Amino acid sequence: MKSPSHMPGMGRNWVQTATLAVALVFGAYLIFEFGRIQANYNIVDASSARxxxxxxxxxLEDQIVALKQEIALLETHxxxxxxxxxxxxxxLGDLQRKIQEQREAIAFYRGIVSPADGGRGLRVQDLKLTKGKDERQYHVRLVLVQVMQHDRSVKGEVDFSIDGAQDGVDITYALEQLLPADADGNWPFSxxxxxxxDRELVLPAGFTPERVNIEVISRTKSIASVKQSFRWGTGQS
Known part of the structure; x- marks a missing residue:
């Protein structure tokens, strides 16, 4: 069976139409590209700029990484x-404390061997009062020495008392009245x-201490007793 006589003409028309469409698209692209060139823009320049x-x-990212590494290094340093x-x-602080302790020790032993005042016999070398944990609790540190008289030991006891005011009235408390309940009231030395x-004291409620009295009573023949009084003050010596 033969095809209709008008089919070859239709094929030629389709080819012509397609060719015309391609030409129009290509022409439009050339016009578009020409416009961009006229505006100082083209694909090569855009790609290069990008x-x-x-x-x-x-x-810049590499610089940021390098700076972060430098910051980390500086922080480490x-x-x-x-x-x-x-x-x-x-x-340095430990060394200074040790030097101070050594100086105090040297001064302490110098005071025993060769005191500045040239005196001899028993004396109170140091008295220090510090606040305890409780409100009326205090710690007493007492150092007794025998100066320039070391051929024999000395024995005896310490008589300790505190003068002050109890609710506005002058009063003196003996050691036995100031000790904790289970403490020994005797204070011997040898x-x-x-x-x-080192002794612990508990002051009575309402009592304001003013002076500390210490009598070092010698029981050794030819070594005299000594009595000294100190103004009350925590942290003092």
């Missing part, structure tokens, strides 16, 4: 420097060069 921006961003400074400061003591 790549430059990408490279610049990459460079700072921490190390701070730790080193603290170690040096602590060691030494050749020196002896130190």
């Amino acid at each position: 790549q430059e921006l990408v490279n610049e961003i990459k460079g 700072r921490d190390i420097d701070n730790e080193a400074y603290q170690v040096v400061e602590t060691n 030494f050749r060069y020196f002896q130190d003591f």
